[in-house]
Amino acid sequence: MDWSLFAFAFDGHVDHHSINPLEMTNYERFGYICGFVAVIVAIIWDRLKKRKADAAPETETLYTPATRKSLSAEAGEKK
């Protein structure tokens, strides 16, 4: 079975021939890679989003209608 790319053949068998319960098929290996990469990307994504949300309020409040109103009211008062 030299043709197989399966690399976890501890007992010399590959893919569906192994008797080792801890061994994986190629599909399982790909699944685990997908899963772990997705979780890492999700953690990074969530942290970036949180950081953005933490930084945002100051700039956002400047442009809300309520602030504009109060700013214009303030300007009116000054006049």
Add this chain to the structure above:
Amino acid sequence: MNKLFGPQFQHYAIIFVRYFFGGFNLMSGLNYYVRFWPWPTLPPSPSATYIDVTITLGLFDVAKIIEMIAGLMLICNIGVPIALILLFPVTVTVFILNAFHSPLPHIMASGTRNMIFHLILFAAYSGYFLPLLKIRANPSPIWRNFPYIKKYF
């Protein structure tokens, strides 16, 4: 303990299971046509005989196409509930073949794990499936409610 298995843990656990399951099925389906790896040759067993028959009947192609489409849907997070429904017959078949008719322990574990992951995803997206449990359901034909179908997308 509560903090460990809190909403954040659940969020990432569901992502892991969805991507694992999607990747597994996408690759399993794609490999039938593209051949990234050689097909696994099964040891003589009832499941090997069953697979031979399904290949002859063309049912294996149907299963592989479903695996590819549903796997891609799970990875891209598009229509996850319908992808889970599409994939369920395949998961059940693989579970029965692997868990009860395979002589190899890691293949038994593989089929069982996939079944458990599928059930976890069903539970995670249960809000979409609970209406199906209605005992006395009145007909709600698609041809009468057609204009309202848009709200489900």
